[in-house]
Amino acid sequence: xxxxxxxxxxxxxxxxxxxxxxxxxxxxxxxxxxxxxxxxxxxxxxxxxxxxxxxxxxxxxxxxxxxxxxxxxxxxxxxxxxxxxxxxxxxxxxxxxxxxxxxxxxxxxxxxxxxxxxxxxxxxxxxxxxxxxxxxxxxxxxxxxxxxxxxxxxxxxxxxxxxxxxxxxxxxxxxxxxxxxxxxxxxxxxxxxxxxxxxxxxxxxxxxxxxxxxxxxxxxxxxxxxxxxxxxxxxxxxxxxxxxxxxxxxxxxxxxxxxxxxxxxxxxxxxxxxxxxxxxxxxxxxxxxxxxxxxxxxxxxxxxxxxxxxxxxxxxxxxxxxxxxxxxxxxxxxxxxxxxxxxxxxxxxxxxxxxxxxxxxxxxxxxxxxxxxxxxxxxxxxxxxxxxxxxxxxxxxxxxxxxxxxxxxxxxxxxxxxxxxxxxxxxxxxxxxxxxxxxxxxxxxxxxxxxxxxxxxxxxxxxxxxxxxxxxxxxxxxxxxxxxxxxxxxxxxxxxxxxxxxxxxxxxxxxxxxxxxxxxxxxxxxxxxxxxxxxxxxxxxxxxxxxxxxxxxxxxxxxxxxxxxxxxxxxxxxxxxxxxxxxxxxxxxxxxxxxxxxxxxxxxxxxxxxxxxxxxxxxxxxxxxxxxxxxxxxxxxxxxxxxxxxxxxxxxxxxxxxxxxxxxxxxxxxxxxxxxxxxxxxxxxxxxxxxxxxxxxxxxxxxxxxxxxxxxx
Amino acid sequence: xxxxxxxxxxxxxxxxxxxxxxxxxxxxxxxxxxxxxxxxxxxxxxxxxxxxxxxxxxxxxxxxxxxxxxxxxxxxxxxxxxxxxxxxxxxxxxxxxxxxxxxxxxxxxxxxxxxxxxxxxxxxxxxxxxxxxxxxxxxxxxxxxxxxxxxxxxx
Numbered sequence: 001x002x003x004x005x006x007x008x009x010x011x012x013x014x015x016x017x018x019x020x021x022x023x024x025x026x027x028x029x030x031x032x033x034x035x036x037x038x039x040x041x042x043x044x045x046x047x048x049x050x051x052x053x054x055x056x057x058x059x060x061x062x063x064x065x066x067x068x069x070x071x072x073x074x075x076x077x078x079x080x081x082x083x084x085x086x087x088x089x090x091x092x093x094x095x096x097x098x099x100x101x102x103x104x105x106x107x108x109x110x111x112x113x114x115x116x117x118x119x120x121x122x123x124x125x126x127x128x129x130x131x132x133x134x135x136x137x138x139x140x141x142x143x144x145x146x147x148x149x150x151x152x153x154x155x156x157x158x159x160x161x162x163x164x165x166x167x168x169x170x171x172x173x174x175x176x177x178x179x180x181x182x183x184x185x186x187x188x189x190x191x192x193x194x195x196x197x198x199x200x201x202x203x204x205x206x207x208x209x210x211x212x213x214x215x216x217x218x219x220x221x222x223x224x225x226x227x228x229x230x231x232x233x234x235x236x237x238x239x240x241x242x243x244x245x246x247x248x249x250x251x252x253x254x255x256x257x258x259x260x261x262x263x264x265x266x267x268x269x270x271x272x273x274x275x276x277x278x279x280x281x282x283x284x285x286x287x288x289x290x291x292x293x294x295x296x297x298x299x300x301x302x303x304x305x306x307x308x309x310x311x312x313x314x315x316x317x318x319x320x321x322x323x324x325x326x327x328x329x330x331x332x333x334x335x336x337x338x339x340x341x342x343x344x345x346x347x348x349x350x351x352x353x354x355x356x357x358x359x360x361x362x363x364x365x366x367x368x369x370x371x372x373x374x375x376x377x378x379x380x381x382x383x384x385x386x387x388x389x390x391x392x393x394x395x396x397x398x399x400x401x402x403x404x405x406x407x408x409x410x411x412x413x414x415x416x417x418x419x420x421x422x423x424x425x426x427x428x429x430x431x432x433x434x435x436x437x438x439x440x441x442x443x444x445x446x447x448x449x450x451x452x453x454x455x456x457x458x459x460x461x462x463x464x465x466x467x468x469x470x471x472x473x474x475x476x477x478x479x480x481x482x483x484x485x486x487x488x489x490x491x492x493x494x495x496x497x498x499x500x501x502x503x504x505x506x507x508x509x510x511x512x513x514x515x516x517x518x519x520x521x522x523x524x525x526x527x528x529x530x531x532x533x534x535x536x537x538x539x540x541x542x543x544x545x546x547x548x549x550x551x552x553x554x555x556x557x558x559x560x561x562x563x564x565x566x567x568x569x570x571x572x573x574x575x576x577x578x579x580x581x582x583x584x585x586x587x588x589x590x591x592x593x594x595x596x597x598x599x600x601x602x603x604x605x606x607x608x609x610x611x612x613x614x615x616x617x618x619x620x621x622x623x624x625x626x627x628x629x630x631x632x633x634x635x636x637x638x639x640x641x642x643x644x645x646x647x648x649x650x651x652x653x654x655x656x657x658x659x660x661x662x663x664x665x666x667x668x669x670x671x672x673x674x675x676x677x678x679x680x681x682x683x684x685x686x687x688x689x690x691x692x693x694x695x696x697x698x699x700x701x702x703x704x705x706x707x708x709x710x711x712x713x
Numbered sequence: 714x715x716x717x718x719x720x721x722x723x724x725x726x727x728x729x730x731x732x733x734x735x736x737x738x739x740x741x742x743x744x745x746x747x748x749x750x751x752x753x754x755x756x757x758x759x760x761x762x763x764x765x766x767x768x769x770x771x772x773x774x775x776x777x778x779x780x781x782x783x784x785x786x787x788x789x790x791x792x793x794x795x796x797x798x799x800x801x802x803x804x805x806x807x808x809x810x811x812x813x814x815x816x817x818x819x820x821x822x823x824x825x826x827x828x829x830x831x832x833x834x835x836x837x838x839x840x841x842x843x844x845x846x847x848x849x850x851x852x853x854x855x856x857x858x859x860x861x862x863x864x865x866x867x868x
Contacts, residue, residue, distance in 0.1 A: 328772050571756065617758035660757075663805050664767065664776040667757055673767060673774045681755040681767050681774055 010051045011104045012313070017044040018097050022382045025086075025093055032081035041089075042071040048096065057103045060096075063114060066121040067092045079124060088120055094386050159190070159223045165243040167215035172239035179216065185232045188354075190222030231350050316412075319372050326362075326369045327656040331675050333362045334653065338677035363654070374409040377455045377464075380419060381406045384426050388451055391430035398437050398447055399430055404454035410462050414534055414554055418464070421527040425466045425550055426451060428524070433468035433548050443545065445469065461536075461578060462556055467549035473542040475499045500540040504528045535671060537688065563684065564632070565651040565676070569614035572682045574655050574674055575632065575644075579687045583649060584631040601631060601643050608633065611694035612645045613685065617669050634687045642691050657684065669693050726825070728818040728844070730851050731798065733811040734786025737851045739818060739844065744800050744856055748814055751795040762788065768808060770799060777808040783859060784839065802856040809859070818851065820844055825853065 024041035027034065049064035071089075073079040081089075095117050102109040164186075168179060186192050195217045202213065220229070226244060233242055337355050345351065381403045388401040410418075434440075434449035441447050452467045475496060482488045482502045494502075503524045524538075531538050536554035555561065555578075563574040564583075590602045591610070599610040610631065631643040655674035658681075660667060671686040728739035729748075754766035754777050763782035767774050777797060781789045789795060794813040799806060825842045841853040 324772075331772065619756075619758060658772075658774045660767070660774060663774060663807060664757075664764075668759055670758065673755070675769050675772065675774075679769050681769050683755065683757070 007055060010055060011100065013051065014048055014100045014104075017048050018093070018100060019379050019382060020044050021093050021096070022385065023378070025089055026382070026385060028081060028089070029086060032086070035075070038071065038075050042068065042075055045071055045096070048100065052103070055103075059109075059114070060099045060103050063092075063099055063118060064096060066118045067096060070121045070124050073124065085124065088117070088124075090386075090389060092117055092121065094389070097386075159221055160246055162218075162220045162222070162226070162229060163245050164218040164220065164229070165215070166218060166233075166240060167242075168212045168236070168240040170210065170212045172236055173210070173212055175239060177236050177239065182232055182236065183216075183218070186218060186220055186229070189224045189228065189232070190220055192221075193219045195219075228350075314372075319369075323369050323373065326366050329362050330366055330654065330656055331677075333359055334677035335679060370411075371409075373412045375412050375415055376407045376409050377415060378406040380415050380422065381453055381455070383419065384422060384453055387423050387426045388430060391427050392434075395431055396436070397430060397434050397449060399434055399449040399451055401426075402450055402452045404452065405456045408455035408457060408462065410455070410554065411556070414462070417530060417534055418552075418554075421530040421552075422453075422464075422466070424524075424527055426453070429466055429468040429470070429548070429550075433470035435471050439471075443471075457556065462554045464552040464554065465549055466552075467547055469547040472544045472546055473500055473503075473540070473548055478502055497540075500542060503540065504538070561655060561657060561684070563653065563655050563674075564649050565653060565682065566630075566632075566646045567648050567650065568617065568646050569619040570647075571619065572650070572676065572680065573613075573646075574682050574684045575646075575687065576671075576684065577652065579634050581633045581635055581641075584633060584643070586631050603633065603643070606641070608641050608643045610643045610645055611691050613690055613694075614645075614647075616690050616694035632687075634691075642687075644687060644690060655682075655684070724822045726820055726822060728820065728851070728853070729798070729814060730816055730818050730846075731796075731811040731814040733789065733809075734781030734784060735812075736784075736786065737815075737846075737849055738780070738811070738854050739851045740798065740800060740854050740856065742817065744802060746799045746801050746806065749797045749799060749808075751797055751810065765810060768797070770806065770808070773806060775799065775806045775808050777810055778859060780809045780811050780854075780859070784836075800856055802860055805860060807856075807860060818844065818846060 021041055021044040024037050024044065027037045028041065031037065045064050045068045049061055049068055052060035052064060067089075070079065070085075074081060074085075079085070095114060098109055099114070101107075166179070166182075168177075172179075183192065183194055197215045197217060198213075200213045200215070201207075222229070226246075229244060233240075236242075337359065340351065340355060384403075385401045388399055391397075392399040429451050430449075434451075435443070435445075437447035440449065450469050452465070452469075454463075454465045454467075456463045479488070479494065479499050479502070482499075482505070483490050483492075487502065487505050488494065504527075505525060528538050531552050531554070534554055536552055539551050539553075540548065541551070542548040562577040564577055564580065566573055566575055584601070584603065586601050592600050592602070592607070594600055600607040601610055602608075629645045629647050630649055631645055632649075633641065633643050635641050655676075657672045658674055660670065660673050667683075669686055669689045670683045671689075672684045673681050674684055676682050727742040729742055729745055730737060730739040732738070752768065754768045756766040757764060757776075760766075763779045765777045765779050768777050779789050781787060789810055789812055792812065795810060796814055797808040797810055798814070799808050801807075825844055827842055828837050828840045829843075831837055839855050839858040841855045844851045844853065
């Protein structure tokens, strides 16, 4: 494995280069004149060629060379980018991607398409053939440009350096105090240096182990006040001699600590007061470099102004291990807080402050760690443009992909696992959604259909929408098909959304015949399952003649969520806060019985059905305890507004999501579990499922069914 | 579904014996991670009665099965001597509630007898073999089978 590491790096780089290639091409489509973009595309192709040459990947080199030569012509303004050339570039980009993949997997690739493309590319070169030297000289890699973009955290100007002379008395030790603990507490306030003074240490024969002979000189750089500092020594006051002074000299020595940081930090001036200025200066080189690069864009390719930001490649396992540990830290922090609260100490004022600080720090660490996993959806979206191209070619439809919000960051796992469902949905949108160009023109639409792919963060969730401006869902046919396949009863009266949702049933496919693209037995149910496995949902909205929109709603992260800690029938549970609109302590008069066992509550004049969480989970609750309880108003995609009845709400906190599936199995109504401050496990509820369970048959029936399945194993 | 007894090359095997539902069972010692005292678990909704709930094992959520109920011998009555055997199989960690743990049994491979051809398919599947110790018989639990049945719910 180790011998291939350079090769692996090459392919990793290739992936990035291809990404920027695709990005560049799509930018070119909007602005074919932009020399910067042309250069960027050229560079990507060129770098791939160069790397491939080093590994003797001849086919890749050959193709990249043909591609690059044409790009070079464009760069020299000998060629104008028109629609045809643009399409060729796109296809060449796709081919290059395939070639890279083939080279990586050492698999074989159909040469036909490749040679056809090379011919097409060469046709743009007129008389001169692609036989010129493979030229690597034109490019000088310029890595020492404005590379440092990371703002370095500077010490806040309010930081001061204290010198503390600390000489414990004998009584300090007799009272069981430990200087080390004090030093630890000080170290939490800031950068601490400790010096022990052992001059008073008597000769061995005179040594009295009970006597306090060692004194310390401590230097502390902190943003906290002297009062905070004294608080640390609060318990040893009178048991030692203590002298705290603000040390000017030490304050100036502060940058020495910072000098260890790489890059411009070493340039920080001696006086912390001047620090803001220093920060302001740092971005200047990069800001200056950019316009310069833009102006001379037509020249040599050595300007790396669009070069990628410096990144660090880290094994994913290491990140995950860190995330897990941080998860434990959060739980541990919650436990400590709870334990201390239980102690009910009389004077816990600063203990509470410290705890609060601890909590904030733990959260900061967690957010930072989570950010490592978060990645923009851009590469994923870019891959989709190829799908759209291929799908339109195969179905002889005209379509273009518009992406919105591709800088939206989502957890890496989500991105990885979303690729397949998204591909499927995009294909569907082109294949089933869009009409043929003639039909579109007849309907007075642009013959080129638009597939819109958008991503956005909304209230703790990620919304991904795939919409087409096609004909919309043919509900009659969907219903007919579902009846044919015995998925619904022939006389079923279904509302429009219900019909739309039939698409998600397993074994449903409307395509009359199996086309080359979709309808290969992989239905929307697979999409739905994939999204649900990520803790998300899919929904459809369709307007006749206007188009169809599929919305995927995903949790932002797979690791933590903000939730209400609630109790349901004596059990502590957590419900995601994002799903709750409001909480109501209902007036018994507002609750009305409908039928024999259904209840509604009137909320500002509207009647909202009540679902009892305990009974929909199959937990028995004594009648009198059920009472009115507390209602959590939730709005769901499928069921609209519903009130969930729980016994009480205790707390609001961030909880670490622990999968139930990893050691057991998925449980209806429960999305995951978490560990509370007391070390107990609480289940995290899935409101949508709970409501579904509440609406459908009784829980007993469900348990019975589960039991049956068990027997069948 | 390979028998652990066959995977090992040496002929000496160690088992931990315990009792569940009044019967003697054992598990090969390599499958057992730890033995804990019974602590209340968090019950799971919509689960069969032999799934007692989940428990926090140093940050991991592990399901606890009542082995007696799993084998159709009725629920394990609450008792101070009840323990949870934490076992790992195929990367999954589970806990088994048993009445009590007895001893470590060291036997030759030849001492493990195959399950005789008994009528019940389920029983035959959940028992890998039998060991006779003095006058009693100890059944070797097929941990995979216990787990499989638990996972059946996910289908």
